[in-house]
Amino acid sequence: xxxxxLFPGQGAQFVGMGKELYDNNVKCxxxxxxxxxxxxxxxxxxxFSGTAEDLKQTxxxxxxxxxxxxxxxxxxxxxxxxDMVAGHSLxxxxxxxxxxxxKFEDGLRLVIARANAMQKACELQxxxxxxxxGLADNVVExxxxxxxxxxxxxxxxxxxxxxxxxxxxxxxKKACELLKAAGAKRALPLNVGGAFHSPVMExxxxxxxxxxxxxxxxxxxxxxxxxVTATPFTDPETIQKNLIAQLTAPVRWTKTVQNMxxxxxxxxxxxxxxxxxxxxxxxxxxDADCISA
Numbered sequence: 706x707x708x709x710x711l712f713p714g715q716g717a718q719f720v721g722m723g724k725e726l727y728d729n730n731v732k733c734x735x736x737x738x739x740x741x742x743x744x745x746x747x748x749x750x751x752x753f754s755g756t757a758e759d760l761k762q763t764x765x766x767x768x769x770x771x772x773x774x775x776x777x778x779x780x781x782x783x784x785x786x787x788d789m790v791a792g793h794s795l796x797x798x799x800x801x802x803x804x805x806x807x808k809f810e811d812g813l814r815l816v817i818a819r820a821n822a823m824q825k826a827c828e829l830q831x832x833x834x835x836x837x838x839g840l841a842d843n844v845v846e847x848x849x850x851x852x853x854x855x856x857x858x859x860x861x862x863x864x865x866x867x868x869x870x871x872x873x874x875x876x877x878k879k880a881c882e883l884l885k886a887a888g889a890k891r892a893l894p895l896n897v898g899g900a901f902h903s904p905v906m907e908x909x910x911x912x913x914x915x916x917x918x919x920x921x922x923x924x925x926x927x928x929x930x931x932x933v934t935a936t937p938f939t940d941p942e943t944i945q946k947n948l949i950a951q952l953t954a955p956v957r958w959t960k961t962v963q964n965m966x967x968x969x970x971x972x973x974x975x976x977x978x979x980x981x982x983x984x985x986x987x988x989x990x991x992d993a994d995c996i997s998a
Contacts, residue, residue, distance in 0.1 A: 706971045707968075707970050707971055707972070708786065708787055708971075709787070709789045709791070709974070710791075710973075711975045711982040711983075712793070712799035712800045712803065713774065714792070714794035714796045716979075716981070717977060717981055718761075719978055719979070720756065721754075722753075722769065722978045723752050723776060724752070726776055726777060732779065733780050736779060736809065740772050740813055744813070748765060751765055751769070752773070763823055764824060767795050767816050767819060768813060768816050770977060771802075771812065771813060771816045775799050775803055775812065778799075778976050779803075779809075781998065788927055788969075788970070789929075789965055789968065790925075790927060790928075790929050791932075793981075795819070797929075798816050798819070800929055801944065801948070803976065804925035804927055804929055805923070806923060806924070806929060806941065807920060807922050811920050815913070819913050822909035822952075823899065823906065823952070825908065827898045830873065831874050832872060832873050832900030833871075833894060833899065834869050834871045834894075834900060835869065835870050835895060836868075836895060837891075838866060838890045838891040839889055839890030840868070840884060840889045841866075842862060842865075842959075844884075845884065846859055855876030855879060857872030857873070859871075862957050863956075863959065864989060865989065869895070871901060871902055872905065873900065877894060902952065902953065902956055903953065904953055909952055910952040917948055924940070927939075931948070931951070932951050932955075932958070933947045933950045935958075935964055959989060962989045962990075963989055966993075972994045973986050973994065974995075974998050983997070
């Protein structure tokens with residue numbers, strides 16, 4: 706039976722995440738303490754006993770989710786036996802570390818650099834995202850393409866009939882009105898810091914690309930299905946290029962899940978906080994076998 710391990714992105718965080726691993730596993734505790742040293746503040750305090758507000762800050766959220774996922778995967782030892790992996794947005798970094806494509810410490814440094822670069826890009830240009838429910842992907846794409854005086858693009862293809870768009874404040878406002886008129890069940894602006902996976906993130910992509918280029922990648926133990934194309938890769942150089950493109954490109958999650966199923970995935974295991982990805986898998990295949998790690 707082929708197993709696909711999935712790694713969640715931003716939005717799945719909760720206070721108390723990872724505490725059980727820290728308290729009950731010496732190796733996990735060591736990894737968390739290494740992370741505290743690299744980050745330069747005790748992120749574990751915020752994860753285990755901070756406030757929901759603390760965890761909402763991008764510079765905390767991204768490393769926190771990455772740590773929970775990668776340390777949980779490490780705690781599984783030989784029970785972590787993927788035939789394929791994928792991660793949603795930030796989760797792609799967790800997936801690459803868990804699959805052995807890069808070192809834990811290097812992955813964490815990239816996630817910190819990513820969070821900081823994204824924060825800066827958000828401050829340069831106020832921008833946001835919105836969830837569009839109940840429309841076919843191509844309709845959303847066509848409507849976004851008609852808005853030419855503002856930035857607005859499809860950003861996350863999450864599941865059939867659920868797509869997130871990303872862009873400037875005015876672009877998102879216009880798109881939501883037009884998409885409702887086109888028959889969307891709902892067009893919900895999201896409580897996020899900026900227009901992730903859109904051209905608004907270009908300054909962040911440039912900044913992060915330098916850090917990614919300086920990082921050593923090796924062949925992972927199994928194929929990694931990357932967000933940019935939704936297809937599997939094992940070549941380190943290609944993985945690196947796709948990771949650089951990721952910040953301004955859409956997350957093709959629906960297609961990723963479809964491709965994993967087509968390639969024989971029979972069991973989906975979500976590694977990290979929450980169950981969001983299991984829900985998205987079930988929207989693609991209602992009877993899919995999904996569990997949390």
